[in-house]
Amino acid sequence: MDPRRTPGQRAGLTRGAVLAGARALLAERGLGALTMRALAERLGVRPNTLYSHVADKDALLEELVDDALAVVPDPAGDADWRDELHRLMSASHRALLAAPELVPVTLGRGSRGPQAQRLGRGVTELLARGGVTGAPAREALRVLVLYTIGFAAFEVRPGFPDADPDERRTELGGTYDRGLQWLLAGIAGGRTGSG
Amino acid sequence: MDPRRTPGQRAGLTRGAVLAGARALLAERGLGALTMRALAERLGVRPNTLYSHVADKDALLEELVDDALAVVPDPAGDADWRDELHRLMSASHRALLAAPELVPVTLGRGSRGPQAQRLGRGVTELLARGGVTGAPAREALRVLVLYTIGFAAFEVRPGFPDADPDERRTELGGTYDRGLQWLLAGIAGGRTGSG
DNA sequence: ACCTGAACACCGTTCAAGT
DNA sequence: ACCTGAACACCGTTCAAGT
Numbered sequence: 001m002d003p004r005r006t007p008g009q010r011a012g013l014t015r016g017a018v019l020a021g022a023r024a025l026l027a028e029r030g031l032g033a034l035t036m037r038a039l040a041e042r043l044g045v046r047p048n049t050l051y052s053h054v055a056d057k058d059a060l061l062e063e064l065v066d067d068a069l070a071v072v073p074d075p076a077g078d079a080d081w082r083d084e085l086h087r088l089m090s091a092s093h094r095a096l097l098a099a100p101e102l103v104p105v106t107l108g109r110g111s112r113g114p115q116a117q118r119l120g121r122g123v124t125e126l127l128a129r130g131g132v133t134g135a136p137a138r139e140a141l142r143v144l145v146l147y148t149i150g151f152a153a154f155e156v157r158p159g160f161p162d163a164d165p166d167e168r169r170t171e172l173g174g175t176y177d178r179g180l181q182w183l184l185a186g187i188a189g190g191r192t193g194s195g
Numbered sequence: 196m197d198p199r200r201t202p203g204q205r206a207g208l209t210r211g212a213v214l215a216g217a218r219a220l221l222a223e224r225g226l227g228a229l230t231m232r233a234l235a236e237r238l239g240v241r242p243n244t245l246y247s248h249v250a251d252k253d254a255l256l257e258e259l260v261d262d263a264l265a266v267v268p269d270p271a272g273d274a275d276w277r278d279e280l281h282r283l284m285s286a287s288h289r290a291l292l293a294a295p296e297l298v299p300v301t302l303g304r305g306s307r308g309p310q311a312q313r314l315g316r317g318v319t320e321l322l323a324r325g326g327v328t329g330a331p332a333r334e335a336l337r338v339l340v341l342y343t344i345g346f347a348a349f350e351v352r353p354g355f356p357d358a359d360p361d362e363r364r365t366e367l368g369g370t371y372d373r374g375l376q377w378l379l380a381g382i383a384g385g386r387t388g389s390g
Numbered sequence: 391a392c393c394t395g396a397a398c399a400c401c402g403t404t405c406a407a408g409t
Numbered sequence: 410a411c412c413t414g415a416a417c418a419c420c421g422t423t424c425a426a427g428t
Contacts, residue, residue, distance in 0.1 A: 007413040008409030036402060045412075048403075052411050057402065107299060107348045142349065143374035150345020154337065178385075179338035179378065186377025202394040203428030231421060240393075243422075247392050252421065 003044055011045050015053045018043065019067070022060055023099075031101040065106050066113025068099045075122045081130040082184055086177075088122055089148050093176055096152040103156045106149055120145075132187060140187045147183060151176050198239055206240050210248045213238065214262070217255055218294075226296040260301050261308025263294045270317045276325040277379055281372075283317055284343050288371055291347040298347045315340075327382060335382045342378060346371050 005011060021043050025034050036057055040047040054060045072091045075084050096103050123144060127137045155176075200206065216238050220229050231252055235242040249255045267286045270279050291298050318339060322332045350371075 003413075005412070006409090007407065008411085009413085010409090010411055013411080035400085037400085046414080047401095048405095048414090049412055051403070104299070107345070139370045139373060142370055143346075143377075146345040146349045147342055147374070150341040150348065151338075153345065154341045175334045175337055178334060179342070179381070182338075182381025182385075183374065183377050185381060185384075186374070189380075190373075190377075198394075200393070201428090202426065203392085204394085205392055205428090208392080230419085232419080241395080242420095243395090243424095244393055246422070 003046060011043075011049065013043060013045055013049065013053060018050060018053045019060070019063060022064060026064070026099070026101045031104070034101075061102075061105050062113060064099075065102050066115045068102055068106075069095055069113075069115035069119055071095050071098075072115070072119055072122075074118070075126050081126045082188060085123065085126045085130075085144070085184060086180060088119070088126065089144055089180055090177065092119060092145075093148050093152055096149065097155060100152075100156040103149070103152045107153055127187070130188065132190070136190060140190075143183060143187075144180075147179060148176075151179070198241060206238075206244065208238060208240055208244065208248060213245060213248045214255070214258060217259060221259070221294070221296045226299070229296075256297075256300050257308060259294075260297050261310045263297055263301075264290055264308075264310035264314055266290050266293075267310070267314055267317075269313070270321050276321045277383060280318065280321045280325075280339070280379060281375060283314070283321065284339055284375055285372065287314060287340075288343050288347055291344065292350060295347075295351040298344070298351045301344055301347075322382070325383060327385070331385060335385075338378060338382075339375075342374065343371075346374070 003011065018039070021039055022034060025039055025042055029038075036050055037047045040050055043050075069092060072088065072095055075088060079087075096106065120141060123141050124137060127133070127140055132140055198206065213234070216234055217229060220234055220237055224233075231245055232242045235245055238245075264287060267283065267290055270283060274282075291301065315336060318336050319332060322328070322335055327335055
């Protein structure tokens with residue numbers, strides 16, 4: 001609220017502290033509560049101070065989204081490409097659910113950050129290992145990624161009136177994997193021209 | 196800007212006019228420009244006047260999203276269930292792309308409106324015609340819907356760095372259908388227990 | 391019932407000034 | 410380089426008052 005600081009005095013704020021504060025605010029009070037002003041107050045600083053560490057709110061969100069994918073591993077070199085693809089996408093799915101408030105943001109922008117690019121390279125590498133390259137590979141990558149993000153978005157904010165809420169929670173976990181299997185089967189089958 | 200109206204005088208505004216104005220504003224200037232105040236100005240009315248016709252901004256967006264699905268047909272009674280399912284989801288996909296600015300909103304809430312429910316019933320009916328009922332049907336519905344919305348979101352705001360922009364536009368149209376075919380094949384195959 | 395006037399409690403961001 | 414003070418140009422929404 002009141003920084004008790006006169007112009008020229010430092011607060012010792014770092015870019016990392018700003019991001020950490022944003023993550024905490026997001027987890028505790030949700031996306032709607034993540035405002036530059038609220039974040040500043042939490043950090044004991046004036047709102048405009050944040051602009052010394054972050055370009056703007058958009059850049060902050062973009063980085064938060066990308067960071068969420070940091071826990072997704074790189075593909076293992078020895079495993080079956082299809083199993084590994086499943087593992088990678090499933091890990092991405094879980095990573096998104098770990099920061100549910102960010103999922104809508106993810107969709108809104110598409111995440112071109114370094115982590116998203118790393119994930120893209122991993123998927124592309126596995127597809128190539130399975131003989132899927134070029135345009136079909138880009139097709140497959142796109143389908144897998146948007147399926148994963150899209151599904152996470154629906155899990156976060158369930159909207160389609162299809163089941164009673166009791167069943168929903170138990171069903172939901174397996175449903176993602178099921179659809180992912182269908183897609184992987186289609187991708188693998190497409191190699192021999194069955195599309 | 197200046198309504199030239201004193202308290203008590205009517206502007207002749209209707210709920211329909213408010214929605215139409217919102218749609219126009221959305222199409223012309225984008226989601227960011229769709230504010231209650233801008234909408235009011237466009238309608239020649241004070242901002243708070245809108246609250247005589249709409250509960251709040253959230254309700255307005257919700258209705259806009261749902262209305263966008265009105266062009267999706269009901270399933271035809273005589274066609275093959277899988278073809279018809281493809282037709283229905285493809286029409287939904289196109290309907291969303293016709294109002295690209297609304298797609299992020301769609302994801303954010305999940306659309307429980309009458310049109311979304313009608314679509315849900317149509318899909319469920321077709322699945323039943325193919326012998327898919329109960330929990331697997333709900334699974335399939337969920338996968339199809341989120342795939343469709345998720346894909347639309349990615350088309351609207353391309354983010355994944357995978358191809359040069361020239362190819363992208365030509366590839367994009369077919370990619371949705373391709374993934375949809377994979378999913379439908381998986382759903383149909385799942386009937387006989389190949390999951 | 392529909393509309394205005396005025397206000398409340400916010401936003402993100404910029405600019406000048408201090409050290 | 411990092412921070413404050415002050416301000417700009419906005420938001421969505423509510424409440425009382427007019428006809």
